[in-house]
Amino acid sequence: MATTSISLLALLMALVSSSAPTNAIPSRNQDLLLATEEMQxxxxxxxxxxxxxxxxxxxxxxxxxxxxxxxxxxxxxxxxNAVSDFLLLHSIPSPLLFDQxxxxxxxxxxxxxxxxxxxxxxxxxxxxxxxxxxxxxRPNVCTxxxxxRCHGIDGVVEATMIPENHNTSTLPLPTCSSSSxxxxxxxxxxxxxxxxxxxxxxxxxxxxxxxxxxxxxxxxSGSCKRLLLGGFSTLHLTMMGCLVLLxxxxxx
Numbered sequence: 001m002a003t004t005s006i007s008l009l010a011l012l013m014a015l016v017s018s019s020a021p022t023n024a025i026p027s028r029n030q031d032l033l034l035a036t037e038e039m040q041x042x043x044x045x046x047x048x049x050x051x052x053x054x055x056x057x058x059x060x061x062x063x064x065x066x067x068x069x070x071x072x073x074x075x076x077x078x079x080x081n082a083v084s085d086f087l088l089l090h091s092i093p094s095p096l097l098f099d100q101x102x103x104x105x106x107x108x109x110x111x112x113x114x115x116x117x118x119x120x121x122x123x124x125x126x127x128x129x130x131x132x133x134x135x136x137x138r139p140n141v142c143t144x145x146x147x148x149r150c151h152g153i154d155g156v157v158e159a160t161m162i163p164e165n166h167n168t169s170t171l172p173l174p175t176c177s178s179s180s181x182x183x184x185x186x187x188x189x190x191x192x193x194x195x196x197x198x199x200x201x202x203x204x205x206x207x208x209x210x211x212x213x214x215x216x217x218x219x220x221s222g223s224c225k226r227l228l229l230g231g232f233s234t235l236h237l238t239m240m241g242c243l244v245l246l247x248x249x250x251x252x
Contacts, residue, residue: 031061031145038142039067039150046073053083061147063113064092066131068156076156088113090157095149098139101129109162117159133158 036048047067051059067090068076078086091113101121104110108121110131122130129136131153138152 031148032059034144035065035142035148035150038144042138042141042152044069044141044150044152046070050083050087053080054087055084058084058087059148062093062095063148064094064096065142065148065150066090066092066134066136066153066157067141067150068134068153072155085114089117089159092119095147097143097149098129098136098151101136101151102126109160112157112159114159116161118162119157120160131157132160 032051036051039045039048044067047065047070050073065087089112092110093113102123102125104121104123106121106123108123110119110121111117112119119131124130134153134155134157136151137154140149141152142148142150
């Protein structure tokens with residue numbers, strides 16, 4: 001009888017000790033427990049089931065969940081090995097309340113739990129805030145914990161794949177290489193039409209005459225010399241007239 005009483009007492013103590021709360025649970029797991037309770041209270045049971053199916057080390061806190069409702073998830077075909085990828089796609093690696101999300105302008109890109117997949121913001125104010133193809137319809141469901149936030153959305157997120165070099169793409173700069181085609185040259189102007197053989201070379205003024213005669217004959221001879229020096233390439237008639245005047249002036 002005494003042995004039976006001792007056995008029952010030991011079993012009772014073991015049950016009490018196993019049911020007593022322990023302080024060994026990390027705080028972020030506590031936040032996850034609080035978050036899943038808030039999700040269930042808001043009728044997001046299927047999303048809680050997916051969290052429970054995921055590996056224990058997948059969710060480390062500091063996260064914002066985007067939760068499709070049970071009806072949207074019921075229409076989604078999801079293999080069991082794709083649960084982790086689904087949760088990462090529907091999470092943002094930072095705890096953000098809806099007011100904080102509202103600071104992102106339209107066309108901003110927010111990373112998901114999978115670095116190569118992004119969420120593009122379409123911010124048209126309260127009640128019309130989109131991330132890719134889904135709209136936030138029930139903001140701030142999870143607020144009790146310090147490191148996990150969650151918002152209800154109206155569908156399943158369709159991922160946007162962003163190239164790795166999307167933030168470094170620039171327009172190509174012009175280069176100067178020997179193989180590049182040269183720029184076309186402008187056509188050269190047409191030559192001016194000939195002016196009927198007229199000599200456009202300016203005539204040099206002859207030096208002043210050193211003769212001291214001072215008469216009209218000297219002026220005549222000087223004018224003839226200027227005509228001979230400057231207009232030798234003109235008409236022969238002019239040349240003959242100058243020669244005659246020169247001869248008359250010398251004879252006087």
